[in-house]
Amino acid sequence: MASKKVLIACDSAKSLIDFRGKLVELMRREHTVYAFIPAIPPEQRAKLALLNIVLFENNLNGSNVSILSDLKYALKLYRLIKQLKPDVFFPYTLKPVIYGTLAAKLGDVRKITPMLSGLGYNFVNGNTSLTSKITRLLLKFSLKNRQGLSVIFQNKDDVQTLLDSKIISAKHQTAVVNGSGVDLxxxxxxxxxINNISFIMVSRLINAKGIREYFEAAQIVFLKHPQVTFKLIGSYDDNVDAIHPDLFSEIKHRSVINYLGAVDDVRPYISSSSVVVLPSYYREGIPRCLLEAMAMARAIITCDSVGCRETVETSxxxxxxxxxxxxxxxxVQKMEYFITNKEAISSFGLNGLALAKEKFDVHKVNAMMMQIMDLN
Structure with a gap:
């Protein structure tokens, strides 16, 4: 097939490398790939260079609300689209989806494939904030149906939520893929x-990820099972839903949790842990940390919430x-189940590995992504 120009827009260099690296490699075999991303940290620049794509930087802050900054971002992206004239525009994460889809429509891009990799804090039940209301209005305006628009989701619940909210209609072309996939x-x-049991949570330190619940559960379990250890990996971001500084201080200095901060490679930490925990109600797409846990044959405990429930199979x-x-x-009860049923840790982990191979293999997910974008 003829080579095409693909423009990607996202909210961080790290997400492009970690979540879309294999997809970009696949695109690059036949097509020219450009990326519009926020300022690249020095430690990410060499990794991005390996992807062999053309990079354009911006000043987007994906977590905070700033009308002036967002308008500057949208205008810069529109000008880039007019300059490059891409055949396919692929934005993911909320702000690039909202502003990028509008810019691509104005720029007459033929194929626009925004991905909503989870609806996030603005769609958490009970969130009636002004920011949430504005976000929903902007998303509805941005995703107004037109020929060549295909909206990609990572779970069926998000599709239904946007249908119920009348942000999209039944006439929209939609597709559901199994998360970002995981490189097996x-x-x-x-x-x-299973003889030295430890639990680990990998997450940004925001309330809706269930940080407080993990903190409280660890304190309770430790009182009965002082031989068990608890770890937490993740950054303390400048985010509207960031945990309170007092809770952060408690976790770091006065809790049984070993807080390890942000790390570049989670594999040794998952490998040295028995069970992975994510008590999230964040409106996830499909949480990457759970896919990584399954690929590494780890049992998981997570919430019966959007995105998370996709990763668990029952008996x-x-x-x-x-x-x-x-x-x-x-x-607490489920943690204690694994403490008192040690063999289940291994059997649950092997079942998770089988599920990862069946549904979440990154190559299977990316093949579907390429099809949606008309790139294969």
Whole structure:
């Protein structure tokens, strides 16, 4: 097929490398790829160079609300689209989707494939803030249907939410893919230590990810099982839903949790842990940390919430537990199940690995992405 020009827009260099690196490699075999991303940290520049794509930087802050900054971002992106004249425009994460889809329509891009990799904090039940209302209005305006627009989701719940909210209609062309996928040759299985049990949570430190629930559960479990250890990996971001500084201080200095901050490679930390925990109600797409856990043959405990529930299968091939959101007592109970049923850690982990191979292999996900974008 003829080579095409593909323009990607996202909210961080790290997400482009970690979540879309394999997709970009696949695109680059036949097509020219450009990316419009926020200022590239020095430690990411060499990794991005390996992708061999053309980069354009901007000053977007994906987490904060700034009308002037957002307008400057949208205008710069529109000018870039007019300059490059891409055949396919692929924005993902909320602000690039909203402003990028509008800019691409104004720039007469033939194929526009915005991906909503989770609806995030603005769609959490009970969030009636002005920011949430404005976000929903902007998203509806941006995603107004037209020929060549295909909206990509990572779970069916998000499709239904936007239909119920009348942000999209039944006439929209939509597709659901199994998250970002996971590279099974990079995240390889290891045998969990079931004699020295440890739990790990990998997440940004925001409320809707369930940080407080993990903190409280760890304190309770430790009182009964002082031999068990608890780890937490993730950055403390400047985010509208960031945990309170007092809770952050408690976690770092006065809790049983070993807080390890942000790390470049989670594999050794997952490998040295028995069970991966994510009590999130964030409106995830499909949480990447759970896919990585499954690929490494780890049992998981997560919430029966949007995106998270996609990663857990029940008997006879159970790979983890789904608990109600904001339910510390239930999280404690499931942690104690693994402490008192050590062999289940291994069997659940192997079931998770089988599920990762079946549904979440990055090559299967990317093949579908290429088809949606008319790139294969």
């Amino acid at each position: 040759s990079y995240y390889t299985p290891t045998r969990p230590d 006879p091939n159970s790979n983890g537990f789904l608990i109600p959101v904001k339910n510390t007592a239930e999280l």
